[in-house]
Amino acid sequence: MKQRLLSVLCVTAAAVAATACSTQGQVDPDVMQIATTPLTCSSKAECDLWWQRAQTWVANNSKYKIEAATSTLIQTAGPDGGKRALAYQITRTQNPDGTATIGFAAHCDGSLGCKPNPWEAGADFKQYVRGTPAGTQGTDAKPAQPASAAAHPALHPDMQQGQSVTPSTGEAVSQ
Template identity: 30%
Template sequence: MNQAAKLSPELQSALDTPLYCTGESECKLMWERAIFYISTTSRWQLRVQTNNLIETEGVPANYYALAYSVAREPMGEGRYRLASQTWCGLKGFQCRPHADEGLARLKYYIRTGQKS
């Protein structure tokens, strides 16, 4: 049984809205926010940090702490999509926080620079 996260309207909107950036300045800021958020929030250390991928270490089976990944996909003309994921070593609803909540909070921070 997959249980949905109970999110505020603000976080539900962040979860449902794809992340895009346009131009060097906006994309650099959003990428730096992603690195900062993941490195200060995740229990896991960054395993990969390049110009196009941020990813934490793998998660052991049956462990509840979230791992994160953000990939920067070029869309052309200076526009990028920031595809993000969260997961743990359990089912998504057993993660702490819920995998969807963790993803929503990550996306909200990347977009706004504020923790929700």
Template identity: 35%
Template sequence: MKLRIFLSLASASVLTTFLSGCAGNSAEIQAKRAELERTTPVCVDEADCTAKWEAAQLWIVHNAGYKLQTVTNVLLQTYNAVPNSPSLAVQATKEPMGGGKYKIAVSVSCSNMFGCVPNQWDAALSFNRAVSAVTP
């Protein structure tokens, strides 16, 4: 009986720690989401868009856990994540903003309930930095 109570308390403690860790990270995730929006790459003309789009493709080739499945002038997409894998699946889109400008938005994910390796938020910010830094 004492062992069963101990195991129940230990399980509850682990679960509480896990859940509080998730809740504690919500402010951090909100900050990263805001940073991701703030740093989204924007291209302003054809040469700039070509250079940034090629940089986006190269970043995905070097950092995603899966090969590119779709490559068009508006979509870069890897194969879907394998179940339970922490490897990164990536999708980038080139979206018109008007006036000849486009934003290059990235989505990074995995199918592991414990998170991605590297962290998907950090990877997306790395993508934004790398693509934004490119000039024609």
């Protein structure tokens, strides 16, 4: 009887794991396109605004506390062992042509994947920072309104293209 119960539990666990794996790799192509499009600002004023928005987005969306917020880095604590919540690292790199690129990295430590999905978080982050309404793909859109400076002081802009997103499998993906 114990052997049969153990066998049923093993089969059930395998089925749950297979189901989790089969749904984790599916990312909407539109979300993927938004998440992988570089976030490059073109002027100091735009870069400052986008950097301020980046910090606001992380503060509003991270389950972890912001540990570092400088003119070139926004980083949260985490990820905690076994947790599905995303930890974030946002970078700002000055480009030789005077523009700056804001990079996005998200990762978790959950064996069942991350929540939210890192690709969706990356797309949402980029839309928010650009001021693009969710569901649109205007990668050249300028931010519509500044984030509250009282809640999150503006930081200096400087970022480079690189971005890293951790898919729900827990493996880092660079874009």
